[in-house]
Amino acid sequence: MLNIDRDLGRFRDIVKGKVRKDLKKYMSSGELIGRKGKNVVSIPLPQIGIPRLRYGENKSGVGQGDGEQGDGAGQGQEAGDAAGEHVLEVDVSLDELAEILGEELELPRIEPKGTKESMAERNRYKGIAQQGPESLRHFKRTYRRALQRTIASGGFDAERPVIIPIKEDKRYRHYVVEREPRSAAVVVYMMDVSGSMGNEQKEIVRNQAFWIDTWLSHHYKDVETRFIIHDASAREVDRHTFFHTRESGGTLISSAYKLCVEILTKDYDPAEWNIYPFHFSDGDNWSGSDTRACIELLKNTLIPMSNQFSYAQVDSQYGSGQFIKDLLEAFGDEEAVTLSRVPNRDAIMDSIKDLLGKGR
Amino acid sequence: MALISNRFLREGRALPQELEDWRQKIETLAKGYGLDFFETIFEMCTYEEINMIASYGGFPTRYPHWRWGMDYIQMQTSYEYGLSKIYEMVINTDPSYAYLLDNNLVVDQKLVMSHVFGHVDFFKNNLWFAPTNRKMLDQMANHAAKVRKLMDKHGQSPVESFIDLCLSLDNLVDPHSPHIRRERRTSQAEYEEAHTNREVVGKIPAKGYMDKHINPPEFLAAQREKKAEELAKMRRYPEEPVRDVLGFLLEAAPLESWQHQILQIIRDEAMYFAPQGQTKIMNEGWATYWHTKMMTQDILDDSEVIDYCDHHSGTTAMRPGQLNPYKMGVELWRHIEERWDKGQHGKDWVDCDDPRERRRWDTGAMEGREKIFQVRRTHNDITFLDTFLTADFCRQQGFFTTAYDKRAREWVIDSRDFADVKKGLLQMVASRGTPRVMVTDANAFNRGELMLEHTHEGLDIQLDWAAVTLKNLATIWRRSVHLDTVVDGKPIRLSHDGTELKKSERKEDG
Structure with missing residues (x-):
């Protein structure tokens, strides 16, 4: 755990409105911007502004580059160091976005219903096994085992770091059964x-x-x-x-x-x-x-x-x-x-x- | 948690042998060029760690606050999506600590190391950094411990809320204050002394019949008035307007002891970081100057040239219409070096207006290196630009001023005139987005209200933010606060009593 996790948790709690509701009004809205292309959207991350005395809309600035008088100049910006005051737009896939939304939403009043069993079983590839089909081979884990073995057996040559996995090194992704209502x-x-x-x-x-x-x-x-x-x-x-x-x-x-x-x-x-x-x-x-x-x-x-x-x-x-x-x-x-x-x-x-x- | 701090502070992951060899080589090289730096300790970090340190302003630990978390998640997301990456992180302490991202290419690490030695030389030798606390690492940790303790005692939310109030004012410090010896305030005794001797002011002893000739009544009246003014001034608090608003609040605001401690912490930290804002262009330019010099002349291996160029141009790239301090700085340093190498300064140079001769001008002085070392010692960004930004340089670099075209709804190039550009640049650097605000009276209207004055320099302040800031200030002051400023050319007084903002027009003389 890093020190920052505590501050990050605090920030998340504030964004979610769990604590310090007084800050809510300085939050730039987690507005969802429309789709860009297929399955990708761009969202600004939630931000809380710290109000300070500062200049309003910049009336002029200085830039650098080609162009004639009257040409568009991009955004005339300060060379300054206003870190943390900008809004960052990030491309996030729909699934991830749904994940983010999911932290705060639920289908209300949902009840276990249905003709089949009341528990659904799902296979998720979360585990690791020593046997399995080659198509599910976990490359990193396999490599790590092979590297460990090579070093332990003294066969590692830093000048020529060739690692050859043998059967015992191989690791495979393995499913575990998850039951959910x-x-x-x-x-x-x-x-x-x-x-x-x-x-x-x-x-x-x-x-x-x-x-x-x-x-x-x-x-x-x-x-x-x-x-x-x-x-x-x-x-x-x-x-x-x-x-x-x-x-x-x-x-x-x-x-x-x-x-x-x-x-x-x-x-x-x-x-x-x-x-x-x-x-x-x-x-x-x-x-x-x-x-x-x-x-x-x-x-x-x-x-x-x-x-x-x-x-x-x-x-x-x-x-x-x-x-x-x-x-x-x-x-x-x-x-x-x-x-x-x-x-x-x-x-x-x-x-x-x-x-x-x-x-x- | 403590373990992690310790690891960073004392037992950081040492460099692998290859990089350690490079560190020694680069350090020797840098010393050979005349750079003079604190001992510099490099540590390897994962990107989570380097993002954390960056959100903490370069330190491994800070007092608990949501703002670090907000900055962190931004950097983290930005890194994860490949939008940005922190190459270099170094702090102004003695010894100085610098952080390397552990999955960078070796060529990047070399670039960062040579860049860092430039920064540390600057920290050590630039006058504006002289008053900063070089043991800030310890002090930051102390601040963190102190704030945690206060939070345990008074609750996290109240302490955090108060920190928010202070942060809202933390740009209202005076970065020049450590360099100025302030006049001491008049003591009560002096005041009373002056007060009781009121009548004999400037009066020359004379016999009765000569008195009205030697001490004419008009003269006495004028003297009396002068004295009264001085007395009024003595009674005014503060006697002179104070730009260090945080410092003034520490002295005069009705704070509880724990609030006083917090405010002190926020001010200490703001003052510590202030020189970095004052020398951004010089400092980044200086480090860039040295990494390019050392990399291209001494360090680079043939196989690394392409990666080096790619990454170097990434840091010095200009996006259309934006000023990049790295680029601006390094170009100006090189410009100065060239001018002093060729003797392009002094009266003869200034008086010469034959363009052909100016182009050919070279006295073979070769004083450039010496000059830039001298400049890095005494200047800050404002004096740096003011002194060395020339029309030639401005033309070479293609600077222009921008203006907002309301019809086209975009920023357009306004002027390439040297005077305009220089004025624009200086204004940008001088303000750094912070309006100059001073406390003028702590007993306004004889009601203990706080009066502030904004020196209007052509740009209006942003009103909605000002309203909240004043509210925060009123919360700390516990009485109404007033800010005199100018909006749309009209003199305005903004007043906040802690619940609502009032805007009133005022006469120019206030």
């Missing part, structure tokens, strides 16, 4: 693609659904997913369509809920499945009567079937955003319902935590 779960994503949702709103909603989906599929091996898009009518689509479609029209939210119930009743028995419907919308439903229909549907069918019903609403410049208020009124103290508002891109992460945060 099986929790069959289905997640139904419903997205509002109606006309009142602007491009920005759709982008936010997609981003959010994308991150939830990425995280869930990384952490829960047995999760099934279904996708529904709706405007005035709802239809089931595949993952790709869900994340790429552009439609517009009126909004009848009940259509989506009806379809959702249909899918669930047909394919997923609540006795055997953990059920998580997610709905993303700007909350601008067509009529009060449809909202009443929605609430009826939720109360009588969808919520009783589900472990948790999650609704996230983006702020839209057109819509009234009334729906979340109606839901709040109807289900304010219902434990199995979570509601979250997403005013802008920066709030995506917080909203995901609202919906899936640990110990919520």
